[in-house]
Amino acid sequence: MTLSFFDQFMSPTLLGIPLIALALTLPWVLFPKPSSRWLNNRVLTLQSWFINGFAQQIFQPINQEGHKWAALLTSLMIFLITLNMLGLLPYTFTPTTQLSMNMAFAVPLWLATVIIGMRNQPTHALAHLLPEGTPTPLIPILIMIETISLFIRPLALGVRLTANLTAGHLLIQLIATAALVLLPLMPTVAILTGALLLMLTLLEVAVAMIQAYVFVLLLSLYLQENV
Amino acid sequence: MADRPVPIAEKRLMDVKLGELGTWLGGRDFTPNGLISAIRKGHDRYYNKYINVKKGGIGGIAMLLVGYVAISYIWEYDHISKKCIFSYNFP
Numbered sequence: 189m190t191l192s193f194f195d196q197f198m199s200p201t202l203l204g205i206p207l208i209a210l211a212l213t214l215p216w217v218l219f220p221k222p223s224s225r226w227l228n229n230r231v232l233t234l235q236s237w238f239i240n241g242f243a244q245q246i247f248q249p250i251n252q253e254g255h256k257w258a259a260l261l262t263s264l265m266i267f268l269i270t271l272n273m274l275g276l277l278p279y280t281f282t283p284t285t286q287l288s289m290n291m292a293f294a295v296p297l298w299l300a301t302v303i304i305g306m307r308n309q310p311t312h313a314l315a316h317l318l319p320e321g322t323p324t325p326l327i328p329i330l331i332m333i334e335t336i337s338l339f340i341r342p343l344a345l346g347v348r349l350t351a352n353l354t355a356g357h358l359l360i361q362l363i364a365t366a367a368l369v370l371l372p373l374m375p376t377v378a379i380l381t382g383a384l385l386l387m388l389t390l391l392e393v394a395v396a397m398i399q400a401y402v403f404v405l406l407l408s409l410y411l412q413e414n415v
Numbered sequence: 416m417a418d419r420p421v422p423i424a425e426k427r428l429m430d431v432k433l434g435e436l437g438t439w440l441g442g443r444d445f446t447p448n449g450l451i452s453a454i455r456k457g458h459d460r461y462y463n464k465y466i467n468v469k470k471g472g473i474g475g476i477a478m479l480l481v482g483y484v485a486i487s488y489i490w491e492y493d494h495i496s497k498k499c500i501f502s503y504n505f506p
Contacts (some may be wrong), residue, residue, distance in 0.1 A: 195494070200490060200491050200493065200494040202489070202490045202493070207487060207490045207491065210483075210486065210487070210490070211487075214483060217458065217479065218476065218479065220462060220466065220467070223467075229466060229467045229468060229469070229471055230470070230471050230472075231466050231471060231475070231476065232467075274480075274483070277480060277483070277484050277487075278484055278488075279484055279487040279488045279491055280483065280484060280487045281487065
């Protein structure tokens with residue numbers, strides 16, 4: 189019985205094309221290009237406001253060299269937040285529930301920050317492995333621990349996003365099933381479950397936005413350390 | 416006032432009558448360039464009609480999202496229709 193709850197995470201195919209292909213191309217359609225007009229339409233104005241505000245917020249603590257990453261991290265944020273929010277619509281497929289995709293985002297970007305740090309300022313980058321003020325006997329152990337934590341970062345980034353979204357979708361499905369099954373038996377309990385479902389959906393909307401933000405924020409922090 | 420006669424294959428989709436649909440589809444350009452330009456023209460027409468307006472509301476994007484939900488349902492229909500609502504294995 190538990191196996192059928194995971195059916196929602198397999199993208200079904202129509203004429204040989206999996207639904208994930210449609211889900212991945214939709215964000216491109218939803219965001220219009222900036223035009224050369226002085227005063228744009230409302231959608232474009234809101235979008236520009238959001239993008240500029242976000243880029244300013246994220247790149248404030250990073251030095252000038254790191255600002256080259258602005259386009260990449262901002263577009264990543266927009267993509268992730270759109271994918272997460274679109275996944276909350278009925279019958280849609282959320283590509284970010286697939287661990288393969290999140291690791292494909294996390295590993296190259298993390299590796300890029302590490303390589304940039306090692307190449308441009310190797311001493312400074314290696315110095316991050318030892319926090320200031322550690323007692324001398326603890327140094328070897330701490331360096332090993334910090335190295336392990338460095339290598340676990342991409343794994344944590346990918347798994348965090350996957351696990352949060354998958355758990356959210358599963359919870360929604362479980363509670364919705366419970367409400368549906370209880371409706372003919374105990375209507376009051378079913379209504380309470382329905383209220384719980386409503387609050388859970390609001391939580392899921394928040395989680396969708398927060399998880400995308402956390403992903404990009406952590407990447408910007410790793411960049412700040414290394415650039 | 417009568418419209419000027421236009422060849423069927425060159426009419427816009429909304430102007431094609433239902434009976435002429437087969438002829439219209441047969442005369443379209445199905446090369447990759449043709450497909451991409453058709454998608455781009457369709458997108459531009461939709462954008463300029465519903466989103467790129469002075470006081471556009473939520474309707475422009477809402478129609479897109481409802482269309483997306485409908486297409487997702489059609490995509491999944493095969494998979495969902497095989498489930499029995501009255502069994503414990505429904506989800």
